[in-house]
Each structure stands twice: as C-alpha cells, then as structure tokens.
C-alpha cells in the first residue's frame with residue numbers, strides 16, 4: 001500500500017469503536033469471469049475477510065447484487081458474516097433469510113421472466129440469472145453488437161411492466177420488482193451492527209449508491225478506474241485485499 005492518505009485513513013478507521021467492513025463481491029473481492037458461478041474471491045481477499053471477521057468489535061458484511069444463494073455459493077462466508085443480496089432485497093443477519101413477494105410483485109416477476117427468457121433464447125450465449133425479486137440478463141459472452149441489441153430489446157420489452165428497477169452493470173442488465181439499493185443495504189447493516197464507522201468497498205456503478213450514504217468517519221474504497229463518490233480508489237481486488245490486511249493489522253494491535 002503506497003498511498004499515504006489512504007494508509008492514514010485506514011489507521012484512523014482501525015481506531016473506531018464498533019466497525020463494519022462491508023464488501024462488494026464481484027470485481028472487488030473476486031475478478032470478473034465469464035460464468036457467474038465460477039467467480040471466487042482471490043485468496044488474499046478471502047483471508048482478509050476471515051481475519052477481520054474474527055476480530056473483536058468488528059463486523060464484516062458482503063453486499064452484492066447476487067441472490068443470497070448465489071453469494072453463499074461463490075463467497076462461502078462463515079456464519080458470522082452479515083449478507084445483503086439482490087442489491088439490498090435479501091439479507092442474512094445472524095438468522096435465516098426470507099423474501100416474501102406480494103401478489104403484484106409476483107405477477108410482475110412472471111411477466112419479466114417471459115420477456116427476458118424470450119430475449120436470451122434468441123441471442124447466442126446470452127443467459128438469464130434468476131434472483132428472488134428479479135433477473136439479470138448476462139451478455140459477457142455475446143458479441144458487442146448482439147449484446148447491445150439484446151439489452152435494447154430487454155428494456156423495450158419490459159417497458160410496459162410497472163414498478164421495475166433496471167440497473168446496468170458489467171456486461172449485465174438487471175431487473176428487479178423491488179427498488180432497494182446498496183445504499184439501503186449499507187444503512188440497514190450499519191444500524192443492525194450498531195457500527196460507529198463503516199468501510200465500504202465496491203467496483204461497479206451500483207456500488208455508488210453505497211458510497212453515497214457514507215459519512216464522516218467512514219471510508220469508501222473504489223476498486224478499479226472510473227468516476228466515483230468513494231474517497232479512495234485502488235487498482236484491483238489484490239489492492240483491496242492489501243487495504244483490508246492493513247486494517248486487520250492495525251485493528252489487531254488496538255485489541256492486543
């Protein structure tokens with residue numbers, strides 16, 4: 001870690017009373033890969049997550065756009081790690097998670113599925129990922145013109161369905177019948193943990209909602225290039241892991 005300002009901020013954060021370390025998964029802990037089910041945290045990031053989760057007065061959370069099931073599959077977090085999935089729709093907070101959709105939401109979900117399946121079936125290598133309150137149309141393996149066309153048709157075909165939240169991510173277009181964001185997830189997890197300070201790390205456009213709700217005493221860490229509301233940016237998941245290990249070192253000293 002070469003950035004002195006970031007190092008100073010990490011050491012300040014380490015001195016906080018109850019600390020929440022909230023981490024996005026894909027692109028932040030894990031490099032992006034072709035098939036969502038193959039993504040895994042790099043070993044250094046996983047080790048940092050486990051170190052921090054074992055420290056006193058420190059809660060670790062994963063905040064992901066993935067469904068909880070998918071997040072658990074790829075991240076394999078210990079039970080003490082708090083989870084927020086589907087962009088804030090689902091959560092696992094020291095207890096079994098559950099999402100119950102109302103009738104209207106269920107009907108919108110069926111209508112959504114019909115449109116997105118139609119698009120994916122007609123575009124080679126496009127596929128739909130199922131989540132409890134929505135779907136992700138993946139186009140990473142589709143040729144660029146085909147990907148743009150698939151996303152255009154998906155937007156057009158779902159335009160008549162009320163109350164949808166549509167998010168564009170990395171080679172993915174996501175649709176949800178709920179409008180929660182990662183900002184809602186950060187707020188909820190901060191309250192649940194009773195955290196005095198929060199570190200939130202993320203890489204994608206949807207993580208900007210999480211950075212936007214951070215305040216004084218918190219630390220926002222963007223992974224990768226591009227405009228961001230986060231206070232600091234680092235290059236890649238390895239650099240995120242280095243920051244997390246620095247935080248764990250400093251926090252271990254505080255409690256030794």
Ligand SMILES: O=P(O)(O)OC[C@H]1O[C@H](O[C@H]2O[C@H](CO)[C@@H](O)[C@H](O)[C@H]2O)[C@H](O)[C@@H](O)[C@@H]1O
Pocket residue numbers: 024025026027028031032033034035036037039063064065066067129136138139140169170171172174204
């Ligand atoms: O909030 P995150 O944890 O960053 O999740 C965002 C989306 O991640 C997954 O899709 C992305 O990663 C895949 C695996 O590397 C990649 O194949 C895909 O192109 C990316 O968009 C996940 O599949 C989505 O459900 C998440 O919303």
